[in-house]
Amino acid sequence: MATTDEPAAPTAPTAPPASAQPSRRERKKAATRKALSDAALELFLERGYDKVTVAEIAAAADTAVTTVFAHFPAGKEALILDDSGEREASLAAAVRGRPAGSSALDALHASFAARAPFATNLPEEYQRRMDLVMGTPALCAYARRVWVACTDTLAALLAEAAGRAEADDSLRVLARYVLETPDLASSCPDPQAALAAAFAHLKRGWPGL
Numbered sequence: 001m002a003t004t005d006e007p008a009a010p011t012a013p014t015a016p017p018a019s020a021q022p023s024r025r026e027r028k029k030a031a032t033r034k035a036l037s038d039a040a041l042e043l044f045l046e047r048g049y050d051k052v053t054v055a056e057i058a059a060a061a062d063t064a065v066t067t068v069f070a071h072f073p074a075g076k077e078a079l080i081l082d083d084s085g086e087r088e089a090s091l092a093a094a095v096r097g098r099p100a101g102s103s104a105l106d107a108l109h110a111s112f113a114a115r116a117p118f119a120t121n122l123p124e125e126y127q128r129r130m131d132l133v134m135g136t137p138a139l140c141a142y143a144r145r146v147w148v149a150c151t152d153t154l155a156a157l158l159a160e161a162a163g164r165a166e167a168d169d170s171l172r173v174l175a176r177y178v179l180e181t182p183d184l185a186s187s188c189p190d191p192q193a194a195l196a197a198a199f200a201h202l203k204r205g206w207p208g209l
Contacts, residue, residue, distance in 0.1 A: 033071050035061045040079035041129060049076070049136045077142035080129060087146065088153045090115075095157040104161035104209050108178055109199040117186045118195060144183060151175045162209060174206050 022030070039060035043052045054076060058065045072078040090111065098107035116122055116130045133139040154175035155167035162171070181198045188194035203209070 029071070032061075032063065032067065036063065036068055036071060037079050037082075040076070041125075041132065044080070044132055044136075045128065049132070049138060052076075074142075077139055080133065080139060081143050081146065087150050091150060091154050092157060095154075095161055103203070104158055105178070105199055105203050105206070109195065112182050113192060113195060117182070118191050147183075148176070148179055151179060154178060158209060170206070174202065174209070177202060 036057060040052070040057045043057060043060060054068050055065050057076075057079065058068050061068075068079075069075075072082055074082065091108070094107045094111035095104045098104065112118060116126065117134070122130065133143055151172065152167075152175075155172040158171045158175055159165070159167040164171075167175070181195065181202075185191050185194035185198055
């Protein structure tokens with residue numbers, strides 16, 4: 001939840017160690033990926049996802065088709081939805097960075113509630129991407145597939161939160177339920193209320209988590 005606290009006085013930035021700074025190769029790679037993703041977004045919004053080819057995206061970004069697949073081997077869907085591990089990182093941040101006294105499920109609920117499709121006033125570019133995804137069956141299916149692929153990662157995080165050495169079948173089931181919840185709740189008339197109700201049921205089924 002946003003606060004109204006005054007921000008702290010700015011301090012002089014400290015340069016990260018040289019080893020932490022991206023190399024020229026990494027910066028060039030990131031710039032190429034962004035150029036391809038931006039070109040794909042504009043073309044998809046203008047003409048529709050199904051009417052745009054990979055060759056046209058490559059031309060719009062002034063690259064070769066082979067470059068597109070080198071950066072996005074999963075194909076057209078990944079140009080919009082590939083996040084280089086951001087999904088797993090966001091789950092880990094929610095569970096491991098939860099406030100003292102907060103359960104893992106409470107932390108995941110708060111994390112989901114603050115993100116699309118539940119949050120409002122999202123950055124314009126992010127909202128454009130979300131609108132495109134929600135309106136394109138192929139992108140919706142891909143988004144669900146890569147999100148559910150985080151099941152093992154989340155199960156391991158839940159095991160860690162529970163003080164267990166590894167996830168058992170129960171925690172893998174819970175992880176899958178948690179990951180299915182946003183998709184199910186987002187289609188309800190009141191998505192935030194549906195999300196809260198779903199997590200309330202999960203907490204009763206897995207007390208202590």
